[in-house]
Amino acid sequence: MNRGQDASFKALSAHKRPHDGRTPCATYRWQFHKDFGFRDAARHVSYLADLGISHCYASPYLKAHAGSNHGYDIVDHAHVNPEVGTKAEREAFMEALRTHGLYQILDVVPNHMRVDDPENRLWWDVLAFGHRSRFAHYFDIDWVTPERPYEDKLVIPILGGPYGEVLESGDIVLDFDAGRGGFIVRYYDHLLPLSPKTHPQLLAEVAQSLEGLGPDDEAISREISDLIALFERAGGGAADGARLAEAAGLVAEGAARMGAWVAGHTRCAVALERVLARYNGGEGEGAHRYDALHALLEQQSYRLTFWRVAGYEINYRRFFDINELAALRMEDPEVFAATHDLIGRWIAAGDVAGLRIDHPDGLRDPRGYCARLQDWARERQGSRSATSIEGNPYPLYVVVEKILGADESLPVDWAVNGTTGYDFTRLVSGVLVDADGKAGIDAAYEAFVGAPDDYQGLLYECKALIMHTTLGSEIHALGLALDRIAERDRRTRDLTLSAQRTALFEIVACFPVYRTYVTADGVSAADRAVIDAACAQAKGRNPLVESAAVDFICDLLRLEGLDGRAPEERQEILEFVAAFQQYTSPVMAKGLEDTLFYRYNRLVSLNEVGGDPSRFALSLNDFHKANSERLRYYPETLLATSTHDSKRSEDVRARLHVLSEIPQSWGEHSLWLKACHAAFKGQDGAAPSVRDEYLLYQTLIGIWPLTDTPEAWGGMRERLKDYALKAAREAKGETSWVRPVSEYEDALTAFVDAVTDWTRNGETLAALAAFVAPIARTGLMTALSQVALKLTVPGIPDFYQGTELWDFHLVDPDNRGPVDYGLRARMLAEVARFDEEDAAGRAALLGAWLVRPEDGYVKLHLTRCLLHVRRAYPRLFAEGRYEPLEAQGPHARHLVGFARRFEDVTVLVVVPRHYWALTQGGRRLPLGRAVWDETRLSLPAGVAASSWRDVLTGERVASHGPHAGSLEVAAALARFPIAVLIASGAAAAAMDEGL
16 A cells, blocks of 8 residues: 555545444454563554554463463462563553553453462462361362361372372471461472461470570560460451451461561570471481471361372362462352452553453353453443443453364353454364365375374373373262262162263263353253263263263253252252363363374364364365354454464464375375484384374474574474473373373484484485475465455454564464564564555565565565554454355365455455465466466455455456456456455545555
């Protein structure tokens, strides 16, 4: 676009929706941490504005665990993370957003908190007071633990070995810290409070120790007596909220007074050290030296255990299998209010225009949470509520990190604007993968690994593995709850606990989606279908499962006969169903995303969060259908191609999609690589496994540097080694995070070192470089198509930090490194020159950018142009009709074409795919008649325009000619691989004048 074009866009006020900041035009994700804080963000806001972004999409920045690089391990909801910046710095960032007309979407973490951190005052209080704590109901804790000898205790799995061994090694230490409540337990970096009930015992021992150290000191004696009485009051009494708050205050007062007399009296300090030494093994002989400390620990509200115990006996709900993240009971109004207060004040002040909800499937009732969130936002916005603005059904823009199955839709009754976009990642990958390559890719995979894979069977195995290991405690608790329900009914009481556990295990393993959303309000048809399918498959898969037990569970999950139950039974069933639903989600996530995606490596560009790698490609009709449904139900959902959780970046995936276009060549080269590198696998040839090796070669191709420099290559080698080790542990086959196998891991690392060493493997690497080069070049074109689709189909395009240029990162932590915004700002200024050039100058710039696409200017130009078009035509892209266009001619299968229409404005989008054949393996650009021949694209019905303007080239494209009602693709794609053509009433004339 030149200035004439831009002026014409600005004149289209009739098409603009009032921009209250609630509904984004485009979002840009920033990861906040100690190395990128508010001050950094404020400096770069102008860059986002120039790029065309409307909303900064911020990672969580409430107070998190020290050193967190992501912010999801929150320890305090009432304060900003000091590592990200001060209150003043956050306000300066807000002012920078306002100055440049941008808004903020904030990532919210309602499901869990970090708990192995004394900065978490809520959990600290629970550890000190146990189930009597005023915050005990904040967390999802099963205090009653049948079949366990430690009822009413929290299981704290932090020890590096069995409790007895760790205790007797002296690694668990009794200590004193006045700032932490007095007496504490220290295990390396872990700190835990002592119950106030046990302080009197220790204080009495301090007093006794004082007697033999010098003259009597009545003042100290009285002070200790007073403190003993104070802690006795703190540790007893009723468990009402006011009394517990007073108790916590008494503990803080007592600790401060203890600290004062220890600091002020040398004799007291010596006496205290003597008592601590005795508990820490200073008296007695052998293992008996720790009897006193063991007895003291047995009196606490928690039980220290070996970390491996967590998978079987932990009794608080976690985020997945992460022991350090304890789940919150967000369904409790008090918990909701306490954890959302600060965010609510930001919303009331206009600092936050929308929220991204992390892991909603962990919540007891995601639908109810979202409804409460909107009501809460409406109260805080008051007269500023967006409900009065046309087209905004809710006061707050909200998207949820919901992972949808391939055949699953976001429920239409959730009070949200959509998902965070993983479903779009699956769709766009599916339409860019070449369906004709499936048989060849299958053959290549089978030839390499030696056997065909049963995807559903592997998924079942991976989920079963997770339930047997890291998430075993949860299904054990579910089984016990189920048995209690069965015992209440004479028709089911003869079902054994074993039969019920087996049936429950099979149903979860066969569950086809992350979870259902059954509540006391009823069961949706979609949820009923999911439950029925899982139960039917459970019966068919395991011949030993008892049908009656499956039927019993099926009825409970569907709430059959619930109304006929007594109130107590009814509540017990609802509790079971809620817990079941909160369990199936982490089992699916850990089994699928964090296990199967590293085992099933047919074409790893499909192994993405929200993806289903068993489905090789998506038909064009299905792609169009999905876009139309999105426009109908969730037109404001995010469209993501890279996120902080992506398994591999959008450009890595785009490059690997190309393998589907050359399956035979890929299969031959993969076997050739296997043969070339056999000597590097060691004497037994066991490492890497064939699956790990096949993944490694695809990954190597995916991240092969665009620039052949020592720095780029060296960095890639280290990243590849780190990834190979992580991938092997995630696969949980030859090694794992829980039980690392050093022999395999060392051999794997040595193999990657040897394979990527130009001195040892130079001849093979040179040949591989020749194979990768045309794939990489073709992949850049595929990546451009991916960007174009994201920016033009219904929905809100989302960008992960730095991906406006080429990005070839892998899963975290690889994708969380620093972004060079200085470079991007300079390149953006260069790209913006396009607006000022005449036709010849624009053509010259496009030609230069396309000849060297690896520089990244071509991706930045495409991104900027389409973001500015979206900003100029907000209602067209927010509300405009979506009409698929039919392609005809010799290369029709290589086109994705559609129109967006709103009132008198029409946009035609022409996006190629499967570039390998079009470009002769990357040897030519996909431009003009030599490539497209007589391929045509039908025009939408009722469009009278015969001349269009391409916003990407600034040139006019005619649609008249020998084929009435169609557009010649050769003309539309004469200077740029993608075309976005605009025709409108007044706009077309204004654009003509400007050009």
